[in-house]
Amino acid sequence: MRQTNRPDARPRASHFIDGVYVEDDAGETIDVIYPATGEVIATVHAATQAVIDRAFESARAAQAAWAATPPRERGRVLTRAAQILRERNREMSILETMDTGKPLQETLVADATSGADALEYFGGIAAGLTGEHIPLGEDWAYTIREPLGVCVGIGAWNYPTQIACWKAAPALACGNAMVFKPSETTPLCTLKVAEILIEAGLPAGLFNVVQGAGAVGGALTTDPRADKVSLTGSVPTGRKVYSAAAESMKHVTMELGGKSPMLVFDDADLEDAVGGAILGNFYSSGQICTNGTRVFVQKGLRARFVERMAERMRDAVIGDPLDEATNFGPLVSARQMEIVERYLKIAEDEGARRVVGGERLDRPGYWLTPALFDGVTDDMTMAREEIFGPVLSVLEFDDEDEGIARANATEFGLSAGVFTRDIGRAHRVIGRLRAGTCFINSYNDAPVEMPFGGVKMSGIGRENAKAAIEHYSQVKSVYVRMGRVEAPF
C-alpha cells in the first residue's frame, strides 16, 4: 500500500482544562494507534482523580458567569468557533483520519464540517432561546429557560469531532459548561476542538477535555458536580451510565447503538437503493450507529439487488486513508476487527451466504473487505446484534405488512429507511416503523437542522436541531399575582 506523508499527531498534553493543556503522568498510559498501519502515533494518560477534580472545579467556576452572558454573545463565540473549524478543516480531517482510520475523502466532508454546522446552528439560535408569557386572567406566569449547570459528555470512537461538537454546541448555547471525555480509542481531535473554542473567545473552563476509558467515564457520571450526562456509545454502556446517573437524578441523553432496517420495495430505483445501502453499511467502514444493516428487499427485486450490490462493491477503493482517492478504510482497532470477524464466522455457521467480501487483507493495520451476505433470516445472530463493521445482510420479504413487522422486531430503534417510488407507501411505512431517525429514498443523512436520536434501547433524548435545546436546559415557571393574597386565616 502506498503511504502518504503523515503529520505528527502527538498532542501537547493529554487533557485540556481551564483553557490550557494539562498533563498528569500518574494516569494510565493510553496508546493512540493509527488503524491503517497499527503504529502508535501518540500517547496520552488517563485522567487521575486530581485531573477530574480540576476539570469540574474549573467548569463550576466558569459556568455561572457564562449563564449570565447575553445569549447573543454566547452565540457569537460559537459562530466564530465554527468559522475557525472550517478554516482548519483539512488539518482537522487529517487528524481525524489518523485517529479513526476513516478515509480522508470522508473526514473532509463529514466530521469537522458537521461539527462546524452544529456550532454555527446553535450559535445562531442562542439569542432566540426564550421562555414564554402565560396569561391567567388578572394574574400571569412566565417561564425562564435556564441552563442545567455542568454537563458531562462521553464520546464513542467513530465520529470524535462530530460527537464533541454535537454535545458542546447546544450545551454552551444554553449557558452550560461541559467536561468531555472522548473515547480512549480516539482521544486526539477533541483536544483541538477545545483549543479552537478558546481561540474563538470561549472563556476558560467552559469546555474541558479529560482522557480515559470506562473507569474515568464512570467517575464523571457519578460525580456530584455533574448535572447531566450525555453519552454516545453502545447499549451495554448506556445501561450502566443511565442507571448510575439515575442515582443522583441527573439529566441524561443516551445516543446508543442500533440494528436498523432498510426496506427496499420492488418499485424502488435500483441504483438509488443500492447506493443508499452502500452509504448505510460501508461508509466509515460500517462503523456508524444508524447503519441500515438489515436490508429487507422485496422478493421481485432481491436477486437483481444482490447482483448489482456485488458489482458496485468491487469498485470500492481500499487503501491508504490519507490518499483522497481511497473510499474504504480500515476498522478502528484490532479489537473491532476481531469482533467483526467473529460475527462473520457465526454468520456462515448459521447458514447465511457470503456473496463477496469479509476477507482480512494481508497488511499491517485492521483491514477487512466490505462483506455482502444473502439469504439472511431474522433469527440469525447477524440480523439481531449490532456488528458495527462493514457487513450488509440481505433479507427477503413479500409484502408491506410483513416487511414492517419484521423490521420492527428488534430491541433497537435508532433508524430506518424506505426505498420506493410510491410516495403514499413511503410515508405510510415510515409512520409504522419504530425508529427515531428515518430516511425516505436516502440513507444516513445527518443535517444539524434535523433532530437525531433513537427509541427503544437505542436511547433517549435528541441531539441537533431545536430538539436538543430541551435536553440542555430546564424551564423555571414563575407565577405573578397582581392583586392581594387571599388566605383562609
Ligand SMILES: NC(=O)c1ccc[n+]([C@@H]2O[C@H](COP(=O)([O-])OP(=O)(O)OC[C@H]3O[C@@H](n4cnc5c(N)ncnc54)[C@H](O)[C@@H]3O)[C@@H](O)[C@H]2O)c1
Ligand atoms: N446513537 C448515536 O448517536 C451513536 C453514535 C456513534 C456511536 N454509537 C454507538 O457506539 C458504539 C461504538 O462505540 P464504542 O465502542 O466507543 O462504545 P462504548 O459503549 O464501548 O464506549 C462509549 C464511551 O463510553 C465510555 N464508557 C465505557 N464504559 C463506561 C462506563 N461504565 N461509564 C461511563 N463511560 C463508559 C467509553 O470509554 C467511551 O468513551 C456502537 O454501539 C454505536 O452504535 C451511537
Ligand SMILES: O=CCc1c[nH]cn1
Ligand atoms: O454514528 C453515528 C452518528 C452519525 C450518523 N451519521 C453521521 N453520524
